[in-house]
Amino acid sequence: xxxxxxxxxxxxxxxxxxxxRLAALADAHPGHPRLAAAIKYALLGGGKRLRPALVLxxxxxxxxxxxxxxxxxxxxxxxxxxxxxxxHDDLPAMDDDDLRRGRPTVHKAxxxxxxxxxxxxxxxxxxxHLLASDDPRAPQLARILAEDAFRMVEGQARxxxxxxxxxxxxxxxxxxxxxxxxxxxASVVGGALCAGVPLAAVTDRVRPIGLALGxxxxxxxxxxxxxxxxxxxxxxxxxxxxxxxxxxxxIVGIPEARRRAEALLAEALEALAPLGPRAExxxxxxxxxxxxxx
Amino acid sequence: xxxxxxxxxxxxxxxxxxxxRLAALADAHPGHPRLAAAIKYALLGGGKRLRPALVLxxxxxxxxxxxxxxxxxxxxxxxxxxxxxxxHDDLPAMDDDDLRRGRPTVHKAxxxxxxxxxxxxxxxxxxxHLLASDDPRAPQLARILAEDAFRMVEGQARxxxxxxxxxxxxxxxxxxxxxxxxxxxASVVGGALCAGVPLAAVTDRVRPIGLALGxxxxxxxxxxxxxxxxxxxxxxxxxxxxxxxxxxxxIVGIPEARRRAEALLAEALEALAPLGPRAExxxxxxxxxxxxxx
Numbered sequence: 001x002x003x004x005x006x007x008x009x010x011x012x013x014x015x016x017x018x019x020x021r022l023a024a025l026a027d028a029h030p031g032h033p034r035l036a037a038a039i040k041y042a043l044l045g046g047g048k049r050l051r052p053a054l055v056l057x058x059x060x061x062x063x064x065x066x067x068x069x070x071x072x073x074x075x076x077x078x079x080x081x082x083x084x085x086x087x088h089d090d091l092p093a094m095d096d097d098d099l100r101r102g103r104p105t106v107h108k109a110x111x112x113x114x115x116x117x118x119x120x121x122x123x124x125x126x127x128x129h130l131l132a133s134d135d136p137r138a139p140q141l142a143r144i145l146a147e148d149a150f151r152m153v154e155g156q157a158r159x160x161x162x163x164x165x166x167x168x169x170x171x172x173x174x175x176x177x178x179x180x181x182x183x184x185x186a187s188v189v190g191g192a193l194c195a196g197v198p199l200a201a202v203t204d205r206v207r208p209i210g211l212a213l214g215x216x217x218x219x220x221x222x223x224x225x226x227x228x229x230x231x232x233x234x235x236x237x238x239x240x241x242x243x244x245x246x247x248x249x250x251i252v253g254i255p256e257a258r259r260r261a262e263a264l265l266a267e268a269l270e271a272l273a274p275l276g277p278r279a280e281x282x283x284x285x286x287x288x289x290x291x292x293x294x
Numbered sequence: 295x296x297x298x299x300x301x302x303x304x305x306x307x308x309x310x311x312x313x314x315r316l317a318a319l320a321d322a323h324p325g326h327p328r329l330a331a332a333i334k335y336a337l338l339g340g341g342k343r344l345r346p347a348l349v350l351x352x353x354x355x356x357x358x359x360x361x362x363x364x365x366x367x368x369x370x371x372x373x374x375x376x377x378x379x380x381x382h383d384d385l386p387a388m389d390d391d392d393l394r395r396g397r398p399t400v401h402k403a404x405x406x407x408x409x410x411x412x413x414x415x416x417x418x419x420x421x422x423h424l425l426a427s428d429d430p431r432a433p434q435l436a437r438i439l440a441e442d443a444f445r446m447v448e449g450q451a452r453x454x455x456x457x458x459x460x461x462x463x464x465x466x467x468x469x470x471x472x473x474x475x476x477x478x479x480a481s482v483v484g485g486a487l488c489a490g491v492p493l494a495a496v497t498d499r500v501r502p503i504g505l506a507l508g509x510x511x512x513x514x515x516x517x518x519x520x521x522x523x524x525x526x527x528x529x530x531x532x533x534x535x536x537x538x539x540x541x542x543x544x545i546v547g548i549p550e551a552r553r554r555a556e557a558l559l560a561e562a563l564e565a566l567a568p569l570g571p572r573a574e575x576x577x578x579x580x581x582x583x584x585x586x587x588x
Contacts, residue, residue: 029444031472035451088414093406112387113454116410120382121447123417128440131433139425139433146422150323153415157329160407178325 007284014053014075019044021076025125038110038118039125042087043080045101048292051078051187053285054213058191058206061272061279070135071194074145077130078190081149082183084122087115089156123149140199141190148186155179159245167246176248177211180218185210188282205271212268217289219261222247223254228294265290301578308347308369313338315370319419332404332412333419336381337374339395342586345372345481347579348507352485352500355566355573364429365488368439371424372484375443376477378416381409383450417443434493435484442480449473453539461540470542471505474512479504482576503565510558511583513551516541520548522588559584 026040052075060066090097090105091112098108107115126149130142155178161167162175188210192202225240226249240247249257268286272279320334346369354360384391384399385406392402401409420443424436449472455461456469482504486496519534520543534541543551562580566573 029448031445032448032451034455035448084414088410091410093410114451116382116385116387117447117451117454119414120378120417120450121444123414124440124444124447127421128437128444131437131440139436142433142436143422143425146418146425150415150418150422151325153411153418154323154326154329156414157326157408157411160411161328 005280005284007288010057010281010284011048011050011053011288014056015049017056017072018049018052018075018079021072022079025076025080025129029121029125034110035114035117035121038106038114039121041109042083042106042118042122045083045103047079047083047101049079050217050285050289051075051082051183054184054187054210054282055191055194057279057281057285058188058210059194060191061275061282062192062195062197062206063278064191064195066281068194070133070137070141071191073130073133073135073138074141074190074194075187077126077142077145078183078187080122080126080129081145081152084119084126085152085156085183087122088119091115094156094160137193141193144186144189144193148182151178151182155182162246163244165246166244169248169251172246172248172251173215175246176215176218180221181211181214184214184217188213209268209271212264212271213286213289216261216264216268216286219248219257219264220290220292222249223257223261224292224294226254261290299574299578301582304351304575304578305342305344305347305582308350309343311350311366312343312346312369312373315366316373319370319374319423323415323419328404329408329411329415332400332408333415335403336377336400336412336416339377339397341373341377341395343373344511344579344583345369345376345477348478348481348504348576349485349488351573351576351579352482352504353488354485355569355576356486356489356491356500357572358485358489360575362488364427364431364435365485367424367427367429367432368435368484368488369481371420371436371439372477372481374416374420374423375439375446378413378420379446379450379477381416382413385409388450388454431487435487438480438483438487442476445472445476449476456540457538459540460538461545463542463545466540466542466545467509469540470509470512474515475505475508478508478511482507499565503562506558506562506565507580507583510555510562510580513542513555513558514584514586516543517548517551517555518586518588555584 022043023040026036026043030036055071055075055078056066059068059071086100087106089095090100091107097105106118127142130138155175158175159179185207189202189206192206265286269283272283316337317334320330320337324330349365349369350360353362353365380394381400383389384394385401391399400412421436424432449469452469453473479501483496483500486500559580563577566577
């Protein structure tokens with residue numbers, strides 16, 4: 001599989017499986033048509049679907065079926081939580097962004113009250129969707145999702161602190177572990193649980209891999225903000241420096257930050273090596289986390 | 295029991311059982327101290343704890359133990375969801391309120407970004423807390439909570455519509471059924487499920503009682519906004535009229551709105567009559583929904 005494997009094809013196939021399910025989630029809740037339209041606008045904004053891809057690749061890596069219905073359901077729930085966090089992070093009182101994935105943010109395309117409600121509603125829908133499964137493992141996944149969703153909120157609070165004061169390196173590491181690391185590790189953890197790995201083994205062995213990938217992803221994101229342009233990113237480039245945000249590259253410099261991201265990737269790849277060929281999609285995703293251009 | 299029963303004593307006993315649990319929920323998540331402090335400020339704001347009281351009274355009414363650990367856990371989760379909705383409803387982009395229960399609202403006592411994150415975090419904590427139970431009925435309760443939490447968001451979206459345009463009577467009824475009715479009926483439904491009433495019977499017979507109480511509660515709220523003063527309410531009185539909000543009293547007049555609230559209460563009391571003395575706390579709560587002064 002490894003020679004023929006294309007990360008772009010894999011990501012596209014995940015997006016093609018996810019997006020009809022995300023659209024269906026909005027369509028199944030038409031009670032308030034404008035809210036439903038705004039939810040759909042947010043969900044179908046053309047994201048990379050990295051977290052769903054991690055869920056399905058992790059499920060396959062640990063011996064599960066990459067088309068496992070529970071894994072797909074978890075992927076939809078996780079993407080809903082991720083989407084809500086983007087909608088709220090973009091609000092004027094938070095990062096105040098007008099552009100996301102090359103389109104107006106939800107509060108620009110609709111209005112601020114609607115954007116708040118879209119985020120709130122997406123969080124509820126994530127849990128409702130996952131708990132609608134009759135799979136006995138769904139509640140365990142929902143609990144992990146809830147705990148990591150809270151950690152993500154703590155991370156966003158740390159990110160806000162970093163706008164008012166210079167954070168030191170340990171604080172920036174904790175920011176990354178929570179803000180981005182929580183949902184990325186939940187993706188890998190959830191995929192492994194869907195494959196049947198027992199919870200204790202997941203906590204001991206799988207979560208550290210997810211966290212290493214999460215940290216590498218966030219460092220890559222901060223490097224891209226410094227080195228890429230707005231047209232490529234689909235969101236405002238250089239905004240962290242302008243906002244005086246505390247990031248790892250800002251503290252240790254670009255070369256050292258890149259070196260650390262590569263060490264984290266190597267750590268994840270080494271931990272995944274014993275899983276053999278079935279972990280190739282997950283390894284390819286891990287490499288993509290660093291090599292991506294946006 | 296009915297002669298000696300005091301609704302004030304009952305509500306106080308519920309608050310005394312709930313509040314240490316709400317404080318513990320914040321204390322158990324100290325990762326970001328300022329966020330944890332703001333969550334605690336929001337949770338311990340001196341609310342009536344009506345939804346928790348409904349959970350415990352409904353559990354008792356249908357033959358359960360009013361100290362049932364799952365019912366208490368559900369009550370905490372429900373109050374967290376309710377609290378998050380108040381924090382977000384008070385935001386400048388929503389109802390723009392400075393005062394809640396006689397104290398500065400969260401975005402006034404802290405800041406707007408923190409208030410957004412407090413609401414987001416409280417929603418995650420509600421599900422994490424409920425799903426941390428090993429009771430096999432917890433996931434069913436979490437699913438109901440997620441679905442009704444989404445309905446509540448739809449109701450808030452309708453409420454925002456009512457600030458821009460005059461809603462007609464059916465739209466106002468749907469607003470009340472979703473914005474307030476969803477969580478109030480979830481309270482009664484969840485309490486009955488904790489008592490062991492099967493889901494189908496709960497959906498058919500218990501939910502309509504919860505919805506009638508929810509509608510009566512919202513009409514009473516709208517009447518209080520028109521007739522009480524700010525000092526008594528602990529929040530700005532007369533603000534609906536100032537905001538041009540569409541409420542049932544504004545559409546059908548105060549006497550007719552009061553008549554309808556009384557009819558809804560009578561409907562709920564009639565449905566509860568066959569349950570006998572064990573439903574007295576729930577009946578007293580139903581009467582309190584209309585007789586309260588704030």
